[in-house]
Amino acid sequence: MNTGPLIYIDDDEDDRMLFQEAMEELFPMLPLECYENGPSFLKRMTTELSILPKLIFLDLNMPVVSGVDCLTRIRKNTLFLEIPVIMYSTTSNPKDHVRCLDLGANMFVTKSRSYSAMKKQLTDIITQHLC
Template structure:
C-alpha cells in the first residue's frame, strides 16, 4: 500500500535518470521508506538512459523518472526521443526536476510527459511527492491527466 492506496502490481520497475548522485540516493531512500516493492535502475545522463532503454527493449521499466538538466543529452531531448520510438513511447515518463518554469512545463506536457514532480529540499516532502506521483500513475493507468493536474503538488 502506498499513501493509503493499494498498488495494482505487487512489484514494478522504475528507471531514474538523474546526474546528481545525492538526488539519486534520496530517491532510493524515499522508495525504501515508502515501502514500495520496486526494482530501481539508475542512469546518470541522457545518453546512458537511451542506451539502457534500447538494451532492455525486451524488459522495459514500467515508469521513468526523468531529470531535465543532465549532461550529454537533456531530459527534454530524451523525452522527445522516447515518445518518437514505437515501443518506448508507451512508457510513462514523470519529469523529476528542480525547475519551475511554466513554459518548460507546458512544453513537456505537450510532448507527452505524464506528470511533473519538483524535487523537494526536505526529505519528508520529497518522499511524499514521489509517493503521490507513483499513486497517481497507478490510479490513472498511465493516462496523461488534464493540464491542470500535470504538476504533482503535496
C-alpha cells in the first residue's frame, strides 16, 4: 500500500471522528489527514507539496467552499490530476453523482448509516484504489 496520506475533508465533526476511528481500525499504518472544510485543505494543497496525498475523500455539502468547488480546484492543479478523489456524501441525488463524476471525481459514494457498513465501504474503496 502507498505510504502518502489519505485525506478526508468534511465539515461534520462526528463524521470526521467516525471516519478516523474506522481508518485506525482498518488501516492503522495508513497516514490520515482530516480537514474540517475546503479552505483548510486548499491551503494544504498549495503549501505542503512535498508529500502528495494518495487518495482524497471529499464531502459534497460544505459551507464556504462546497465539495464541488473543492473538487474543481483539485482537478485544476496538475500535481493532483492522478490522485483519486472519492466524493463521500449523505446525498443520494443522481444529479449530484453525475455532476461530480463529470467534474473529475473517480467515484461517488453515499455514506452508510451503519458503522459496520461504513467500514466495508472504506475497505472496498481503499483496496480498489491503493492496493
